[in-house]
Amino acid sequence: MSDGTDRAARRRRRQLTTAVKDALRDLNIQLSLLNRRFGGRIELRDVDWTCLDLINRHGPLSPTELARRAGVHPATLTGILDRMQKRGWIVRERDPGSPDRRAVTLRGVRERNAELFQVFSGMNTRMDELCEHYSEAELEVIADFLRRTGVAGRESAEDLMEA
Structure with a gap:
């Protein structure tokens, strides 16, 4: 029974890891679109x-x-x-x-930053609303995950430059 449970747990972990990677790919696409539209505005x-x-x-x-x-x-x-x-x-x-x-x-x-804030105000408001649904402990975990994801992305980009 333990072997079957371990196998199921490993499979579930792989599925969750894949779901995180898929969500990050979707996020990347949406942020790219947002940045493109934002850049067009300014x-x-x-x-x-x-x-x-x-x-x-x-x-x-x-x-x-x-x-x-x-x-x-x-x-x-x-x-x-x-x-x-x-x-x-x-x-x-x-x-x-x-x-x-x-x-x-x-x-x-810096005097131009007000323009940047105005164009990004919709996203900032939506992020504030989204974060309201999480506890402080959950926000700490999310922030840590995103920082680590940023490091992984930077290191991967550096690897590609060296190759």
Whole structure:
């Protein structure tokens, strides 16, 4: 009986793991669609929006650091930065601490954040409503799972760059 129970438990765990992976794939699709539509509203391409979000969350950043975090080639990044600067989303500032006079840091234009918040307000409201249905302990588990999923995604992306 124990062997049958163990087999059933392993099968159920595989099914649940597959369900989590399927849900993450569905989430990825929906977030990609949301980001594409969001980018259309603020006139930024998907990759531009990703770079802007990275600058706003982790900046100021050097172009080299941004290219690494965004997983884009430095030559590609130049065009992205030109578009974002032209539209007033970022500024390039000389890095006074660098011995290289060409060194710059990238900073988001914080005054424009209200536009970002307004466009994302629907999703933020829906997420607040969704989170109300979970206990603090459940939210801690969800946040931990999502952080670990992010690390797994970053490591997998790095593996693909090295291959």
